Amino acid sequence: TTVYVPRDSAAVSVGADDVASAINRATGDDVTVVRNGSRGMLWLEPFVEVETPRGRVGYGPVSASAVDELLANGLLTGDDHPSCHGLVEELPWLRDQQRLCFARVGVTDPFSTTAYEAHGGLIGLRRALELEPAAVVAEVTESGLRGRGGAGFPAGIKWKTVLETEGPLKFICCNADEGDSGTFADRMLMEGDPFCLIEGMTIAAHAVGASEGYLYVRSEYPDAVATLRRAIDIAYSQGWLGEDILGSGLRFDLFVRVGAGAYICGEETSMLESLEGKRGMVRSKPPIPAITGLFGKPTVVNNVLTLASVPKILSDGGAAYSALGFERSRGTQVFQLAGNIARGGVFETAFGISLGELVNDYGGGTLSGRPVRAVQVGGPLGSYLPADRFDLPMDYEAFAGADAMLGHGGIVVFDDTVDMSAMARFAMEFCAEESCGKCTPCRVGSVRGVEVIDKITGGEDPDGNLALLNDLCELMTEGSLCAMGSLTPNPVRSALDHFPDDFTARATRTE
Ligand code: SF4
Incomplete structure (x- = not known):
């Protein structure tokens, strides 16, 4: 019998290691415990799956102390039990997704090369290596893939520029400094299917003529760093990295570098x-x-x-990838549900699903059971949206049209107890803390922003200070060198626009 217990840091943080040990202790050689990634249903972690003739049956959340009782009452046979959720693939949360990036996450042991290949791994790289670099770039261009970090810039155009720029040494850098609030998809992918990322970077190397790659991972992700380093060692031992990749003559070396905890290093030039x-x-x-x-x-x-996303694009073709999606947002996005939400986790689906479907239908509304008042999409620089904007499709342009942004796909939910003036203040405070200090509108503007919001909520000349805050937001938007300073006004302005009472009410209370 094979039992799966996730090994990623989300599952481990709620006791998955102890659960795996308890199953091993109780069953000995009768059971093989495979440590997979997480399926992304974080409210069910530790989520234990058992291989049965019908398919994998899931149980969760499972605690180590419940293992003996579970084993006595059907864990190994996939029978009914109060914590049994039935066939995993048929759970609506998974069944309704279109998992391309996350196809193997939660399914395979992230270090098993056999499982990787058995579930579609390396098909994309093998195909890419048969193509000329320009043809690989053309495939990515045709897919419509846009940068998932937040800016949404077409990947094919970026790759074409690098391909066409002459030079004896070129690099592939993967930005894994996932610092946005409410985002964890990069981490889950790195911990759940590291070979997929290695394969994608190797395809990129062939496409543009690069010979070295760097994975820049934030220091807060020690498990992801360890997983990547081990996976890279395995990839070298298999000939998937190094001087003659899969016998093609391509050389590509890959290194992990750990950041030091600065949000601004998620901006590409700071990262460099x-x-x-x-x-x-x-x-x-x-x-x-x-x-x-x-x-x-x-x-x-x-x-x-x-x-x-690249291995799947190469294995299935750019046209197949581009057939999914909405308007100019093609393919799938890995949305992340966080904050005050009943069912948090990752949900990969084609662009175009509505914000409300994600938050209410799949996320189940708030964990507190109170009404949703606001969501922040796109990290700490994203706008706050009220529940009456839940019809918005998840699409770069639709969000831009609503003065919001999709960013990296993180959605943080707040219930009706949230004080939006405090959230606006937090945005300025965050910017003041994380500003790199290079330009004045951001470095000084954010500090002044905190002060002026304090004056408004403290009842000090609210009208005059509101006008001042608007001026300050405009100055930061127009005058900052990068997105940190120019986008910080987004959460502030959206809080003011959609929830003005939170600012005046506090001022009135103070009087
Ligand atoms: Fe640095 Fe200016 Fe960017 Fe702020 S806006 S992080 S000060 S470059």
């Missing part, structure tokens, strides 16, 4: 500075990294999910 061993400060653009990137060489900088 950090990779070069310098302080993470934003570079002026132009020149763009595609032409003058890491150590001044042509460089592809893409997010984890962008690169992890």
Whole structure:
């Protein structure tokens, strides 16, 4: 019998290691415990699955102390039990997804090369290696894949620029500095299916003529770092990395670098500075990294999910990928449900699903059971949206049209006890804390922003200070060098626009 117990940090944080040990202790050699990634149904972790003739049957949440009782009452046979959820593949949360990036996450042991290949791994790389680099770029362009880090820039155009820029040394840099609030898809992919990312980066290397790659991972992700390092060692031992990849003659070496905890290093040029061993400060653009990137060489900088989408694009073709999606947002996005939500986790589906379907239908509304008042989409620089905007389709342009942004697909839910003036203040405070300090509108503006919001909520000349706050937001938007300063006004302005009473009510209370 085979039992699956996730090994990723979300599952481990709620006791998955103890559950795996308890099953091993109780069953000995009769049961093989495979440590898979998480299926992304985080409210059910530790989620234990048992292989049965009908398919995998899931139980959760399972605690170590409940293992003996579960084993006595059907865990190994997939029988009914209060914590049994039935056939995993038939759970609506999984059944309704279109998992391309996350196809293997939760299904396979992340270190098993056999399982990787048995579930579609390497098909994309093998096909790419048969194609000329320009044909690989054309496939990615046809797919319509856009950068999943937040900016949504077409990956094919970026790759084409690097391909067409002459140079003896080019780099592929994967931005895994996943710092946005409410986001964890990069981490889950790295911990649940690291070979997928390695394969995507290798395809990118062949496509643009790069020979070295760097994975820049945030220091807060020690498990992801350890998983990637082990997976890279395995990939070298299999000939999936190194000097003659799969006998093609392609050389590609891959290294992991750990950041030091600065949000701004998620901005691509700061990340490059950090990779070069310098302080993470934003570079002026132009020149763009595609032409003058890491150590001044042509460089592809893409997010984890962008690169992890590439193997499937190459295996199934760009047209198949582009057949999914909505308007100019093609393919799938891995949405992440977090905050005050009943069922949090990752949900990969084609663009175009509505915000309300994700939050209410799949997320089940708030964990507190109170009404949803606001959601913040796209990280700490994203706008707050009220529940009456839940009809918005998850699409880059639709969100831009609502003065919001999709960002990295993180959705943080708040119930009706939230004080939106406090959230607006937090946005300015966050910017003041994380600003790299290079330009004045962001460095100084964020500090002044906190002060002026305090004056408004403290009842000090609210009208005058509101006008001042609006001016300050405009200045930061127009005058900041990068998105950190120019987007911070988004959460502030959206809180003011959609929830003005929270600002005046506090002022009135103070009087
Ligand atoms: Fe640095 Fe902020 Fe200016 Fe960006 S906007 S360059 S983070 S000071």
